Amino acid sequence: MSSAIDNPKFELPTLRIAPSQGWVPLKLKDLWEYRELLYFLIWRDIKVRYKQTALGATWAIIQPFFTMVVFSVFFGHLAKVPSDGIPYPLFSFAALVPWTFFANGLSQSSNSLVGSGTLITKVYFPRLIIPLASVFSGIVDFVLAFIVLLGIMVYYGLLPTTINVIWLPLFLLLALTTSLGVGLWLSALNVEYRDVRHIVPFITQFWMLATPIGYPSSLLQQPWRTLYGLNPMVGVVEGFRWALLGTNTAPGPIIAVSAVAAVLILVTGAFYFRRMEKTFADLV
Amino acid sequence: MSKTAIKVEGLSKRYRIGAQQRGYRTLREKLNETALAPFRAVKSLKNGNGNGNGHKSKSETFWALKDISFEVKPGEAVGIIGRNGAGKSTLLKILSRITEPTEGYADINGRIASLLEVGTGFHPELSGRENIFLNGSILGMKRVEIRKKFDEMVAFAEIEKFIDTPVKHYSSGMYVRLAFAVAAHLDPEILLVDEVLAVGDAEFQKKCLGKMGDVAREGRTVLFVSHNLGAINRLCGSAIWVNDGKLQMAGETEEVVSRYLSSGAQFSGERRWSNPVEAPGTDEIRLLAVRISNGDREQAANFDVRRPLNVEIEYELLAPLPRFRTAFRLVASDGTVILTSSESSNNGWDQTNREPGKYTSWCQIPGNFLNVGQFGITVSCDIPLVRTLFFVENCLNFHVEETGSHSRRFPERWPGLICPKFDWQLERLDRESVACGAISD
Numbered sequence: 001m002s003s004a005i006d007n008p009k010f011e012l013p014t015l016r017i018a019p020s021q022g023w024v025p026l027k028l029k030d031l032w033e034y035r036e037l038l039y040f041l042i043w044r045d046i047k048v049r050y051k052q053t054a055l056g057a058t059w060a061i062i063q064p065f066f067t068m069v070v071f072s073v074f075f076g077h078l079a080k081v082p083s084d085g086i087p088y089p090l091f092s093f094a095a096l097v098p099w100t101f102f103a104n105g106l107s108q109s110s111n112s113l114v115g116s117g118t119l120i121t122k123v124y125f126p127r128l129i130i131p132l133a134s135v136f137s138g139i140v141d142f143v144l145a146f147i148v149l150l151g152i153m154v155y156y157g158l159l160p161t162t163i164n165v166i167w168l169p170l171f172l173l174l175a176l177t178t179s180l181g182v183g184l185w186l187s188a189l190n191v192e193y194r195d196v197r198h199i200v201p202f203i204t205q206f207w208m209l210a211t212p213i214g215y216p217s218s219l220l221q222q223p224w225r226t227l228y229g230l231n232p233m234v235g236v237v238e239g240f241r242w243a244l245l246g247t248n249t250a251p252g253p254i255i256a257v258s259a260v261a262a263v264l265i266l267v268t269g270a271f272y273f274r275r276m277e278k279t280f281a282d283l284v
Numbered sequence: 285m286s287k288t289a290i291k292v293e294g295l296s297k298r299y300r301i302g303a304q305q306r307g308y309r310t311l312r313e314k315l316n317e318t319a320l321a322p323f324r325a326v327k328s329l330k331n332g333n334g335n336g337n338g339h340k341s342k343s344e345t346f347w348a349l350k351d352i353s354f355e356v357k358p359g360e361a362v363g364i365i366g367r368n369g370a371g372k373s374t375l376l377k378i379l380s381r382i383t384e385p386t387e388g389y390a391d392i393n394g395r396i397a398s399l400l401e402v403g404t405g406f407h408p409e410l411s412g413r414e415n416i417f418l419n420g421s422i423l424g425m426k427r428v429e430i431r432k433k434f435d436e437m438v439a440f441a442e443i444e445k446f447i448d449t450p451v452k453h454y455s456s457g458m459y460v461r462l463a464f465a466v467a468a469h470l471d472p473e474i475l476l477v478d479e480v481l482a483v484g485d486a487e488f489q490k491k492c493l494g495k496m497g498d499v500a501r502e503g504r505t506v507l508f509v510s511h512n513l514g515a516i517n518r519l520c521g522s523a524i525w526v527n528d529g530k531l532q533m534a535g536e537t538e539e540v541v542s543r544y545l546s547s548g549a550q551f552s553g554e555r556r557w558s559n560p561v562e563a564p565g566t567d568e569i570r571l572l573a574v575r576i577s578n579g580d581r582e583q584a585a586n587f588d589v590r591r592p593l594n595v596e597i598e599y600e601l602l603a604p605l606p607r608f609r610t611a612f613r614l615v616a617s618d619g620t621v622i623l624t625s626s627e628s629s630n631n632g633w634d635q636t637n638r639e640p641g642k643y644t645s646w647c648q649i650p651g652n653f654l655n656v657g658q659f660g661i662t663v664s665c666d667i668p669l670v671r672t673l674f675f676v677e678n679c680l681n682f683h684v685e686e687t688g689s690h691s692r693r694f695p696e697r698w699p700g701l702i703c704p705k706f707d708w709q710l711e712r713l714d715r716e717s718v719a720c721g722a723i724s725d
Contacts, residue, residue: 014287014391014392014393015391015392015393015396016389016390016391016392017378017379017381017384017385017389017390017391017392018384018385018388018389018390019384019385019386019387019388019389020384036421036426036427037421037422039421040417040418040421040422041418043418044407044410044414044418047409047410047414048407048409048410051409052409118401118404118405119404119405119422120382121377121382122382122400122401122404123380123382123398123400123404123405123422123423124380124381124382124398125422125424278383278384281377281382281383282299282383
């Protein structure tokens, strides 16, 4: 009748449904099987995000842009915070673009499981897809804000001169890894403890202050500056400035530390998520 | 394929009581609990309890499923029946991997898809077209597969004109039709279905059941949870009866359904007054029991719409009592009296003379008479125009259940309290007039 049944590519192995105990494998293969669902959920998030808003996708730009304006007035103009020789608005906006991507991804994914209760209680699929989709769907916003960033660079006549630009995707990946890692932890916690919803705004607020967005990390002396990289967003922000604006603060060691920290958060987050996954349908 | 499609072995699921109502705990509670745990342990040791985990027994649990085992062969359609809360849905949720069992295991051989709700993941802001793709992929279809069946789905749902309208502007009927259309085109080897047919108008339900029948005939393995016993009878060759989380019975559908009907888990089928002081009546006559029974005079509370049932009134006559009669009223669930029947309607009733002793007066209500539904019995005893001896209102309830009699072909409930079978005649009118014309020719 159907082609799928007529020519099975392979005999499916027996699926064993049994109680699991403690830590369980990530089952990335299972995740790969469901990649199309991931695609559709990302696509849905993007399509729906700015439906019935007057300003539409402009919102993706407004948030970082006005933060930049406020930072430039208070930190750059009044407090005279140094900016590694870069015009302050550009200096802060280059950091705010990846930061906004990170922060939105973090808060969206933290609430993603609780917001998908009907899906979780009615259909099976690897639950990792839900926070993954909410982080990935932020990439469209990022691209929009990034175009504005390029516009500001043109305005200041400061175009990337070095080959370092090719590393940009890697820094975006680092931001994504961190966002997803923290998102996995918080979304899984949020299912059982709804306190998380109230904690997330604090986390992003404190994290923003702990990240060199309005100030340069060059304010710190070595070895503290490298250790500062334990906050993965330090690596992301300094990486963006280095690759785009050519700041000569040589963030190599910072980025290495940040990458290790981010991967650690992601891996522990994924395992914690998988461990809690079996309770989701009963608690959400 | 000699392998079983589904093999379930000792499957159990435990829930914390209240976990479903409250859904989640707050961090403060958890911290509190964790911080106080050592104190509680010490306290319980002091009390000579010896059990350091004493506080754990306080958080009560219940078994939604306990030790369920069965097998389903490939190509078999199995119905799962049972009362609300018996654990049917929990069973399907475990088999579709939404929640984990607490004990036991299940082995699945083949591609499995579950349908616990139609329209899962539908987004009101997206158009019908977009929702077909989204919902299809949520149910486990591949994009090429959805694209291939797209036109078929749209035609099935009868929404061609509105396919690019956001579904929030759909009528509820259109919404459900679209949702079912996507689900109906799932192509798994094993399909788990939970009561999703209880949606839409009668016309569409018919279509859905037809589609389900096709699926069963195509040789898929189907596990089908429903309260519509008629649908189960029609679609499933065998059935499983789950009661209080346990497997009560598994076997051929007809047999399981009839045993399920006669079980009367909710209604006992009998009301008995064992204490003579409390029993309704007078010094001359006392009511002992009121009972509903099936054609074999076995006490029951659930009846097949096709089969007869008896109303039995058991009483003790303490003194000679002339010209008295027992009677009952049949009352619909909304209180409407459907009929009254009395032994006085029998010819020669006023000639019967009853010695003191125990009696049962009973009569039969034929099968294919009452419609599907819940009914109540009110019994009385009186000497006509003289006095009432007892009158017990609504002392017993029973169910008449759909088993697919008159509506075997159509999954609809006919309106009305009774539903007797009448003989229908057919006359052709136009043919005769043609014949007349031929004569005049």
